[in-house]
Amino acid sequence: MSLPHALLGLLAVRPRSGYELTKAFERDLGRYAWQAGHTSIYPELNRLAGAGLAEVTHEGPRGARTYAVTPAGRAELRTWLLTPPKQAKVRNEQVLRMFLLSALDPADALVVLRRIAESTDQGVTELRKIREEHAAAPVTGAEGFGQLAAEYGLRQYEAVRGWAHWAIERLEREQGADGAAENP
Known part of the structure; x- marks a missing residue:
């Protein structure tokens, strides 16, 4: 854009x-x-x-x-x-951070993931409130298209939140398996 x-x-x-x-x-x-x-x-x-x-x-x-x-x-x-967007150089700080999570200790990586889950929970709550406040808006016009944008953002937050919970569960499971293997 x-x-x-x-x-x-x-x-x-x-x-x-x-x-x-x-x-x-x-x-x-x-x-x-x-x-x-x-x-x-x-x-x-x-x-x-x-x-x-x-x-x-x-x-x-x-x-x-x-x-x-x-x-x-x-x-x-x-x-x-x-016109469909051109595939420009990607610069997504959040994705870059995810690629670099392995540089942290697993406990610190969990802190990052939990923070993502929490912030996306807040985003979902805020956008749901906006959607509910304007639920009767027509689909066309500035307010209606604002609702389409809000729904798009809401679904993005929900997807990232789901991913964060999945990643937390996976990392915790792996840590638990490593701990169980070290302490028979």
């Missing part, structure tokens, strides 16, 4: 100021999908406007600007959304 496409998507839902976009990234979008701060959002808005993908629709006090997506911006967003 790229910041320009995230901004175009938010502007396609409704026109917003740079401040409003920054706030959107401080909430669920930044927590679950893509992080961006005002130092990257404002320059990107200027680039989008310069490229004709967004336009300033209102100028307020102290230079505040409201941006909207242009037809060219909608076309770019549509193309991006309908």
Whole structure:
């Protein structure tokens, strides 16, 4: 995902100021999908406007600007959304940590795995609450698609949580077998 496409998507839902976009990234979008701060959002808005993908629709006090997506911006967003993601270089810190767990003592590895299980339990609880609060939302529109994104995140958390419990059980079983073999 790229910041320009995230901004175009938010502007396609409704026109917003740079401040409003920054706030959107401080909430669920930044927590679950893509992080961006005002130092990257404002320059990107200027680039989008310069490229004709967004336009300033209102100028307020102290230079505040409201941006909207242009037809060219909608076309770019549509193309991006309908094109399957390219296999980019993978950089997943969580998976890297799992590859490196063997560098820890088994007791420390269990600490890491239990922390993952606990944090994903919290994520599942939070996203279930969000889903329940907006259960009546239509499937289309910003809120409806937000629910689809929340369900996607919920299922990811559930999968990671299940994996963490499986890994804990396996490691504990292996430790128990090693201990039993050492102490006949």
